[in-house]
Amino acid sequence: MELAAFLLDFILHVDSYLETFVQTYGAWVYALLFLIVFVETGVLLMPFLPGDSLLFVVGALCGAGMLHFPLACTVLLLAAILGDQCNYTIGRFLGPKVFRWEDSRWFNRRAFEQAHGFYARYGGVTIVVARFMPFVRTFAPFVAGVAQMGRARFSLFNVCGALLWVLGLCTAGYFFGRLAWVRENLDKIIWVLLLVPGLIAILGAWRSGRRAKAV
Numbered sequence: 422m423e424l425a426a427f428l429l430d431f432i433l434h435v436d437s438y439l440e441t442f443v444q445t446y447g448a449w450v451y452a453l454l455f456l457i458v459f460v461e462t463g464v465l466l467m468p469f470l471p472g473d474s475l476l477f478v479v480g481a482l483c484g485a486g487m488l489h490f491p492l493a494c495t496v497l498l499l500a501a502i503l504g505d506q507c508n509y510t511i512g513r514f515l516g517p518k519v520f521r522w523e524d525s526r527w528f529n530r531r532a533f534e535q536a537h538g539f540y541a542r543y544g545g546v547t548i549v550v551a552r553f554m555p556f557v558r559t560f561a562p563f564v565a566g567v568a569q570m571g572r573a574r575f576s577l578f579n580v581c582g583a584l585l586w587v588l589g590l591c592t593a594g595y596f597f598g599r600l601a602w603v604r605e606n607l608d609k610i611i612w613v614l615l616l617v618p619g620l621i622a623i624l625g626a627w628r629s630g631r632r633a634k635a636v
Contacts, residue, residue: 435471435474435475435478436478436482439475439478439479440482443482443487450488451492451493451496454475454479454493454496454497454500455496455497455499455500456500457470457471457475457500458470458472458475458497458500458501458504459500459501459504459507460504461504461558461559462500462501462504462505462558462559463503463504463505463507463508464504464507464508465511465559465560465563467559468555468556468558468559468560469555469556472555472558472586473553473555473590476497476586476587476591476594477590477591477593477594477598478594478598479493479497479591480493480590480591480593480594480595480598481594481595481598482594482598483591483594483595484594484595484596484598484599485598485599490591490595493591494588494591497587497591498583498587498588501552501582501583501587502579502583505548505562505579505582505583506562506576506579508563509562509563509565509566509570509572509575509579510566511566512562512563512564512565512567512568513567513569513572514566515566515567516567516568516569544565544568544570544574544575544578545574545577545578546578547561548561548562548565548575548579549578549581549582550582551582552582552583552585552586562575562579
């Protein structure tokens with residue numbers, strides 16, 4: 422319970438935690454940033470880490486002179502790209518084993534084949550768009566690997582998505598984070614960055630489920 426409470430507080434007040442960490446440990450904050458983004462995108466067990474709000478806050482701290490913008494972006498880009506590659510590799514390793522399973526409570530071959538066909542057609546766009554959706558960005562690369570999406574194609578869209586996600590949100594934080602109104606309402610902005618993409622992902626999943634039932 423204590424760990425869960427700490428994680429929730431960290432997610433909602435990531436700006437305060439990062440600022441304190443910078444003041445206490447200095448350059449070690451870059452290692453912390455790499456670890457958070459890598460774990461969120463590369464490990465299925467941590468889909469709730471604050472990716473979007475973290476990037477915006479990092480940009481704001483760079484604008485305030487507490488972090489070095491090019492270095493922070495480079496570290497975060499590496500973490501995002503390598504995290505997705507790790508997740509994809511795990512899924513790709515498990516994919517051939519999954520193909521040998523019979524239909525069971527945990528696996529449906531028809532659904533698996535549909536996922537394979539979907540990623541063959543729309544996998545590139547999915548990997549890029551998933552970057553901006555909490556939870557989805559954690560599972561999308563894993564499913565791409567399980568669905569046997571080509572590694573070269575996955576890697577291309579992985580890099581493109583990481584560039585848009587990291588540079589877009591960090592740059593927004595860098596410029597808008599200097600505004601007094603943004604600094605005064607950063608807690609509300611964090612809530613928006615957490616809730617809006619999450620609600621969009623939930624709505625998309627609900628609509629996809631309804632279409633699947635209709636078919």
